[in-house]
Amino acid sequence: MSAAAEKPLINLIRGWPAPRQLPADLLKAAADRALADPAVFVPGLQYAPDPGFQPLREELAAFLDAYYHPDGGGGAAAPDAARICVTGGASQNLACILGSFTDPAYTRAVWAVAPCYHLSNPVFEDAGFKGRLRAVPEDDEGIDLEWLERGLRSFGSDEPAEPVFKNLLPERKAYRHIIYAVPTSANPSGKTMSLRRRQGLVRLAREHDALVVCDDVYDFLQWPVLTTTTTAAAAAAAAGSGPESLLLPRQRPPPRLVDLGPGRHDAGGFGHAVSNGSFSKMVAPGVRTGWAEGTPAFITGLAHTGANRSGGAGSQLAAVMIWDMIRTGALAAHVDGVVRPDLQRRHGVLLGALRAELAPLGVRFEEPRSTYGGYFVWLTLPEPVSAPIVARRALTDENLVVAAGDMFQVKGDDGSGRAADGEDGARVRFPHNLRLCYSWEDEERLVEGVERLARVLRGLRDRPPTAEEAEEVQQAFGFV
Known part of the structure; x- marks a missing residue:
């Protein structure tokens, strides 16, 4: 040996x-409550609506608003249920986004911040973009916008003038470019994109008819950095009185790209960014449940992805349990x-x-x-x-x-x-x-x-x- x-x-x-970190007891309690109430378990065990379990959409709207806009400010529209759909998690939803908002002939390239989340590569290739993935480096502030702008400008032709393989209108559209990023606590680099880079990225997306797919799965996992002293204190508290003694004040994240507005290629009101969220890190990967947030038009189109319409939004029963965890405060406490x-x-x-x-x-x-x-x-x-x-x-x-x-x-x-x-x-x-x-x-x-x-x-x-x-x-x- x-x-x-x-x-x-x-x-x-x-x-x-x-x-x-897995909240088995909280999920069990949520399931017990849901499965004891016919008003909840009947829709929860049936096929889902295309945009997902409506009570979860509504609770999630309030949950996100309280997190991203705690003072009601920031200049962004407060999330509402029409801006949110329930998904089968961030990875599955990335495939749905590509299915509904790209065309392999019309969409020129996929731009990914490098180093990139490695398992996103096969999702893009499966959508028809093998050989058309382009790397964009990052520095301490995040994505290199000058590099990206040179790359976007290198695609000078407007041909073809419309999608070739997909009939998307009027509920959906094909974008000319896809830009994939993890703006906060990026996988693998751990970097968080600065506000001015976020603003500049949205500006480029508007100018070049690009959709920025924001993998926002780490937004809720932020904390103040521990010093040597606070590390010892935290360890003592954890050993003494349990996790409830370590409730951390929430760290307000930078504004999401999805909150930064429309552009000139946006006559249909689809916007140029989508926030791709997941409960895998907050609850458990096994629930296979997430959400997308965008403009109401974008969310309607995404909910009408073909695989979604056949059977409705994924993870309906898990969505019911997560809804219960949010409304009771169990998720925030966890x-x-x-x-x-x-x-x-x-x-x-x-x-x-x-x-x-x-x-x-x-x-x-x-x-x-x-x-x-x-x-x-x-x-x-x-x-x-x-x-x-x-x-x-x-x-x-x-x-x-x-x-x-x-x-x-x-x-x-x-x-x-x-x-x-x-x-x-x-x-x-x-x-x-x-x-x-x-x-x-x-x-x-x-x-x-x-x-x-x-x-x-x-x-x-x-x-x-x-x-x-x-x-x-x-x-x-x-x-x-």
Whole structure:
């Protein structure tokens, strides 16, 4: 048996909520109440309306309004039920958005912020955009708008003048471009797009008839960054009196792109952004329930996606249970008293381990100033250390699973063709990056995982990769 096999597996790839975050008791109570009332369980067990369970739409409208516009201000229209439809989760709904608002001939390209959420790539390819995914790099403020604008302008022709393969009007339309982003606590980089970048992105979308699909799944998972003192206090409180003692005040997120208004290509009132939300991180992935928010016209069109009309909105019974959790206050209490405090604590523990073990080895990572969120920390290794080789050694030598940066490249666009356009294609390649997830493993295993990773990096100094190892990794990952 190898030395690695004798160690318990530590998985720092898995982006799942920890078992202690799953509200089985709250879901059971919600199901018991729903299934005891015919006025609730009859519609809840039938086919759903196309836009989803109406009571959930109404409760969700108020829930979102209270979160995004707590003072009633911000210049945005308050969410209402007509702006919301229930979905089968953010991933399924991404496919529905592409089905109803793109045409493979009319829509020119899909632009994705790089590094990108890797499992979005096959969704775009399945919708007919293989070979037409374009990477847009990000900096500390988020998406590089100058890079994106040059790319959008490179598609100068207006041909074809109308969709070729789909008959979408009048309830839907095809956009010329799709822009995919995770504006808040991005997967994998953890970055949050600044307000001015959000405003600039909407401006470009209006000008070029683009739809910005905002993966807003981490908006509710924000917290004040723990200092060494507050980390100790939080741990003591958690040990002493349970999660209810750790209720965190909500961190108001930046305005969503969906709240930033229409444009000149928008005669039908569809807008140029949609907020794609999910209960997977707030409740549980297994409920397979989410929502979309956009203009009423956009939401009507999305609800009329063919797969939706045959049987109605997905996850009807789960939608009923989530509705009950929202109306009783159970969801807000769970997110603020369990989910966010747990993630805040885990993130603080991981940062402490990174500072102690990896920073002295030249590894860089974001030191958040006041607020952080999501599930991930993005590491930059000192050159010329190869992330794929580190990931391979971590598994074979330490039984540690980490994600090498190449996993998060936009599929089909490695930046190699950008030099002719005067652009630095290396900005959309990630040979020296690793993503660590802190949501799944317990705190002590997070620390041990970082210690194992440090041993791998020190081992590379003593045992540099051989030519054979580099070739094997090249074949597996595409680069070293």
